[in-house]
Amino acid sequence: MNTTADTPKLRLEPFKVACSSCNLRELCLPVGLNRENLDRLDSLVATRRQVARGDTLFRAGDEFQSLYAVRTGFFKTCVSSEDGRDQVTGFQMAGELLGLDGISTDNHTCDAVALEDSQVCVIPYEQLEGLSREFSELQHQFHKIMSREIVRDHGVMLLLGSMRAEERLAAFLLNLTQRLQARGFSASALILRMTREEIGSYLGLKLETVSRTFSKFQDDGILDVKQRQIRILDQDKLQSLVNGTNC
Amino acid sequence: MNTTADTPKLRLEPFKVACSSCNLRELCLPVGLNRENLDRLDSLVATRRQVARGDTLFRAGDEFQSLYAVRTGFFKTCVSSEDGRDQVTGFQMAGELLGLDGISTDNHTCDAVALEDSQVCVIPYEQLEGLSREFSELQHQFHKIMSREIVRDHGVMLLLGSMRAEERLAAFLLNLTQRLQARGFSASALILRMTREEIGSYLGLKLETVSRTFSKFQDDGILDVKQRQIRILDQDKLQSLVNGTNC
DNA sequence: CGGCGATTTGATTCTAGTCAACCCTAGTGG
DNA sequence: CCACTAGGGTTGACTAGAATCAAATCGCCG
Structure with a gap:
């Protein structure tokens, strides 16, 4: 859970840092991409966003526009029911994607809250769809990530349903x-x-x-x-x- | 939960029945496709498979090759842990997709069991990826379905985690x-x-x-x-x- | 130093699990 | 046609595990 988030050096990095040089590229969206395609992904993932500890990256109900890849830091996501009950649905660390829930209805369905000062890469979703129509490796990797989230959720259901x-x-x-x-x-x-x-x-x-x-x-x-x-x-x-x- | 599954008429339908004429097209993968694109989807979803009550459509560990759209009938999916605990992760009825879990590792991670005599449309996954690179409506609809599954799972987690x-x-x-x-x-x-x-x-x-x-x-x-x-x-x-x- | 949020711990309650007996119902075969 | 059986379902008595309520402690920050 230690990340490099708390080293002040990071703040001084240029605002744009390429996927191609990111040390998370073997864990994140770029898995399996060759150099050329990595460069094209770079052009898409152009901006970063800082999220201070305790702040929300997005909230349930917010319009969905982008996915976010955690670069540094740590997040939780939580859903809540009308009557105020709420449930943490996951904890996300560097290299993991946030916001996949938003695709289904064009609105986010959960809150994403930074549990420490964090930095995310903003991935405009429309552009990601466009790019993933152009090269299948990105498409496939993106599908794998969504599928992995489903499998992970099933694991949590097993845990919640049958473990002490x-x-x-x-x-x-x-x-x-x-x-x-x-x-x-x-x-x-x-x-x-x-x-x-x-x-x-x-x-x-x-x-x-x-x-x-x-x-x-x-x-x-x-x-x-x-x-x-x-x-x-x-x-x-x-x-x-x-x-x-x-x- | 009544479907037309038990009317013998269905068994006599031609083996190929097009998405374009399926009465589930407003619920299933074809949502939002125009006529031309529907025809192309038809060429992909060429085969059906009957699954008798109690039989499995696929098992955890099976190689992943296709998704399945429930046409008639009713399924459950369940995961199990090494020590034999198992957990039903969902019930699927007409128009819902099965097998999304398999994308992540190229192997299915759960069993899909028919709870009544059922019929599914077989959707070869590689071909679906190919086609969804060609028209964005299909791509988008597919992403929505995956995302909806994630949202649904979060709802179940809320239920399991906080309800009596x-x-x-x-x-x-x-x-x-x-x-x-x-x-x-x-x-x-x-x-x-x-x-x-x-x-x-x-x-x-x-x-x-x-x-x-x-x-x-x-x-x-x-x-x-x-x-x-x-x-x-x-x-x-x-x-x-x-x-x-x-x- | 004071105060607050987070955590730990204890005592008690209550929900759901466990174990066991019994009852339906559909399907079987005499 | 009817007794028999098996699997699913219901119900009761008791127990275990986690929730609840309450109090004390810790650690951090102003």
Whole structure:
């Protein structure tokens, strides 16, 4: 969950930074594009946007115009029902796309909130459609990203529908560390960017239950928990909670 | 949930039936296509497949090659974790697409099982990508369908993460009748094609809880429940359960 | 230093899960 | 035609796990 977001250097980078030179290009939209096509994508993804911690990138109801690729920082997305209930539907880190929900009705259906000072690449959607008609690699990669989101959501449904609190938290932590590891961070230490309440909302638990479960993992020697700093002491035991291996 | 599936007439239709003459064209992939483009889509969606009740259209792990549009009948999709837990992720009726999950890894990630004798249109995916590069209406409609699936999944996450049993079942029934109504069926009477256990799996409840909740709705005068035949007696009360209006 | 939001922990309640028995209904075969 | 059976469904008694309510503590920021 550490990103380079908090190094002041980033702020001084030129406003335009090309996909072709982005260190996330192996994780983000450009996967599988050759040099020529990368250059064309660059011309599309021309602008960046800073989003300060706590600010929203977009809200439910906002007109949908662009997708956003997280460049640095960390986001949550949440939907809410008429009666005020709300549900965190995901946490997004560098290289992940935000805004796919907006395509269906031309309006966003969830809020995207920055959990730390963040920077996103703005991808005008109409232009993306246009470009992806021109070269199939981009088209295919974009479809894969949408499909992956669907598969991810099904995984969350499995978690919410059939796992107990400990299993949910274990699965959540393993998922986070896996994604962090893919970005070059440690697999065993992380700093949570979200509150217990946000974790709880994502996992379908109350914040007290999240807190208790962290404490239990600490007691069991699985984790070292210091507020939002987490160290995984026993990866195997965590994994076995998800698998149900030792139940 | 009544479709024309059980009229023997259908079986005698020619094997090829065009999207352009399909009565689902306002719900399915062809939305927004003009006549010329419809004809081109027809050439792509050339084959049908019958799936008998209880049979699988595809299984998790199967190679992904095609999407499927439900023409008649009713399906469920379910994912399962390594340890055997499984979760129904959706129920699909006429005009809805199956198989979107497969794009992400070129393998399906869930099982699609027919809950009644069904017929699907086979949409070869590579060809769909090709055609949607050629005309933007198809491309856009396809993207909308994927996005709608993501939005739908977020709704289910909200349901699983924050609703109580009664609210879940009420939301489920309202969603079903809404979709049936869009297909010309009654908004107040339906026949469930799935077992209590399958409903429970979808809603994150045990089958006993589903059964008890049906009974309670019956006692409260909200529903008339005769096995799988449901009649909605008090739509407003059902709606208010979802909204939390009268809690 | 004071205050606030976030977190932890304890005590209690309540919802849904578990286990078990029984009941329908449709389909089977004598 | 009817008894038999199996699978799905209902209901009851009890339990477990998470929610709720409440209080105390921590850590950060002005």
